[in-house]
Amino acid sequence: MTSPHATAVAHPNLALIKYWGKRDHDLVLPCTGSLSLTLDVFPTRTSVRLDPELTNDRLILNEEEVTGNALERVRSFLDIVRERSGQAAYAHVESRNSVPTGAGLASSASGFAALATAASSAYGLPTDSTALSRLARRGSGSACRSVIADLAVWHAGDGEGHAADATSYAEQVPGPRLAMVIAVVSAAQKSISSRVAMKLTAESSPFFDGWVSGTTADLDDMQTALTAGDYTRVGELTESNALRMHAAINGTRPAIRYLAPTSVALFDAAAELREDGLEVYATADAGPNVAILCREDDLERTRAAFAVRFPDLDLIAARSGPGAYLTEGE
Numbered sequence: 001m002t003s004p005h006a007t008a009v010a011h012p013n014l015a016l017i018k019y020w021g022k023r024d025h026d027l028v029l030p031c032t033g034s035l036s037l038t039l040d041v042f043p044t045r046t047s048v049r050l051d052p053e054l055t056n057d058r059l060i061l062n063e064e065e066v067t068g069n070a071l072e073r074v075r076s077f078l079d080i081v082r083e084r085s086g087q088a089a090y091a092h093v094e095s096r097n098s099v100p101t102g103a104g105l106a107s108s109a110s111g112f113a114a115l116a117t118a119a120s121s122a123y124g125l126p127t128d129s130t131a132l133s134r135l136a137r138r139g140s141g142s143a144c145r146s147v148i149a150d151l152a153v154w155h156a157g158d159g160e161g162h163a164a165d166a167t168s169y170a171e172q173v174p175g176p177r178l179a180m181v182i183a184v185v186s187a188a189q190k191s192i193s194s195r196v197a198m199k200l201t202a203e204s205s206p207f208f209d210g211w212v213s214g215t216t217a218d219l220d221d222m223q224t225a226l227t228a229g230d231y232t233r234v235g236e237l238t239e240s241n242a243l244r245m246h247a248a249i250n251g252t253r254p255a256i257r258y259l260a261p262t263s264v265a266l267f268d269a270a271a272e273l274r275e276d277g278l279e280v281y282a283t284a285d286a287g288p289n290v291a292i293l294c295r296e297d298d299l300e301r302t303r304a305a306f307a308v309r310f311p312d313l314d315l316i317a318a319r320s321g322p323g324a325y326l327t328e329g330e
C-alpha cells in the first residue's frame, strides 16, 4: 500500500492594497484586510508524503535538504495540520520554487499556498478554497491570497481568537483584466524579512496607526473601483498604498528602507509614462523590486517601454494566474 501523498501547485501574488502588520502573531491575523493579483509566473510545486517511519518532517527545497528555521516553519505549520487531522505521521515535503527565494517576489506566498493544498489533501483535511486559504494564512499571511485565482481580497476577520480565525481568509473579487511587469532590481535575499520588519514597524513607527486607518479606507475604495472597472482609480490606489506602506516602514527605529535608487527611478518612470499616455502604476513589496501595474492589453507595450529605459534589468511580464490546485500523482 502506498502512503498518503499529494502534489499541489500555487503561484505568487502581488498586493495592490498591502498587508503590513498583525494583530495576532500566532493565528496570523492582520491589522487590516488586503487585496492582490495572483500571477501566472513562478509557480511553486510541492509534494507531501506521509511516512510513519519518520521521526521529524523532512524538507527538500529545490533538490536540497533544508534544516534550521525554514524546516521549523514548515514543521510548525504541519503540526497544525496533524492536530486538525488526528494523523500524527511526519511527512516528506518536496518543493520546487522557480521564484528567487526571499527576493521580495512572494516565494513564501506560493510556497505556503502549495503546501497547505498538498498537505490538506495528504492528511485528509477539507480542500475547499476557504479552508485552504485559512490554513495557508497560518504559514504566511499573504499565502492565503495565493490560494485564490486572479483578484483576491483577504478579509481581516471578525473579532479575535477563534471567531477571527474562522473569518480571515481570501476570496475572489471581480475587476478589470490586469497585468504586471516585474522589474528585478535585486534577486538577493532581503536584508530583513517581512515578518520581522512588519513587527518592528508596528512597535516603533509613529506612522503605523495612520497606515492602518488609511489602508482600511483604501481597501474599501479599491473594491469599489474594481467593481466599477475604474482602472485609473485602481492604479492610483495601488501606487499610493504601496508608498504609504514604505513610509510607515521608513518610520521604524532603527530605520528600515527597502527601496533602492533604481526602485525610485522605476516609480518615476511610471509617472513619466502616464504623462505620455501609457497608464501604468508602480508598487513594491518588502524589497527593492518594483511591479508595474498595467491593463492586460498594454502588457507588451509596458514591458517594451521599461526595457528601453532600464536595459540592464530583468523585466518579467505576468498576467493574472490560477489559484492553488492539486495535480495528479507526484
Ligand code: DP6
Pocket: 014, 015, 017, 018, 019, 020, 028, 034, 108, 139, 140, 141, 142, 143, 194, 195, 196, 285, 286
Ligand atoms: C510586503 O505574508 O510574507 O508582501 O505573514 O509574516 O509571513 P508573514 O508575512 P508575509 O508579508 C507580505 C508583506 C508584503 C505585502 C503583501 O503581500 O500584502
